[in-house]
Amino acid sequence: MKAAAKQVVLLLNLIRLWPTLLIVAFSASDAPIRADIRRWCAILFHEEPIGFALLHRHIHLMVFFREYRNLVYLRLPFSRAYRWMMPPLASLHLDIPDLGPGCFIQHGFSTMVAVERIGANFWLNQQVSIGYSNDDDCPTIGNDVTVRPGAKIVGKLRIGDGATIGLNTVVTGNVPAGATVFGVPGRIIWRNRVDA
Structure with missing residues (x-):
């Protein structure tokens, strides 16, 4: 039940995440972000995501870890234009x-x-x-x-x-x-x- 609820939350948040998903998928700055995703997954989930699993973990981290949002917004261009949709950790x-x-x-x-x-x-x-x-x-x-x-x-x-x-x-x-x-x-x- 808990896993199903998390998946529903992730799906509902896709609307707020579309700018970062597009940039992570197609930006020239994706190499550091993908390395960040892999490091976070190795530490938090003890896994090495590849392919679509990498984007899925990006969504999971954006929804449930505000510190990760700060890191993504630091790396991505024009983040002030869309970070209001999923605010970073203010402190x-x-x-x-x-x-x-x-x-x-x-x-x-x-x-x-x-x-x-x-x-x-x-x-x-x-x-x-x-x-x-x-x-x-x-x-x-x-x-x-x-x-x-x-x-x-x-x-x-x-x-x-x-x-x-x-x-x-x-x-x-x-x-x-x-x-x-x-x-x-x-x-x-x-x-x-x-x-x-």
């Missing part, structure tokens, strides 16, 4: 001019991200602030970075590939690749060995 603000594919936002409420660049496979949690220390100093974040709930990353700094920023950590300096940073101020508590 999640993303100012990311260069965002790599495979971004996952877990519980994105009360979160602000303003960066120069974020690499592929970024994982973001709730109540995170990432941004400027003045008018033009903002972070650059590498590939495969995870930012846990409550973290603060401020200033012109670089978070290296594979780094993890721990719960409620305050980062004001560069974080090397493979490091796990925790505390106030953030200190490296673990570093993955990187083979040359």
Whole structure:
């Protein structure tokens, strides 16, 4: 019964989703969006959708995950013209001019991200602030970075590939690749060995 009710909700929402469906199906920017869909499905549903299943999962994510809507509207052109039909999460603000594919936002409420660049496979949690220390100093974040709930990353700094920023950590300096940073101020508590 529960699965049937979900399918009815999905069908009823197709009217509100037609702009994103057309763009996801035919846009040149579909590669990052498809990578996002695959990442969300791998994490949430433990599956790798292909073909029509990819569009079906896009519909499911748009209907039931407002954080996903924010991500889609960030990626798609002219999103202000149609995002009113399925509003994004109001307390999640993303100012990311260069965002790599495979971004996952877990519980994105009360979160602000303003960066120069974020690499592929970024994982973001709730109540995170990432941004400027003045008018033009903002972070650059590498590939495969995870930012846990409550973290603060401020200033012109670089978070290296594979780094993890721990719960409620305050980062004001560069974080090397493979490091796990925790505390106030953030200190490296673990570093993955990187083979040359």
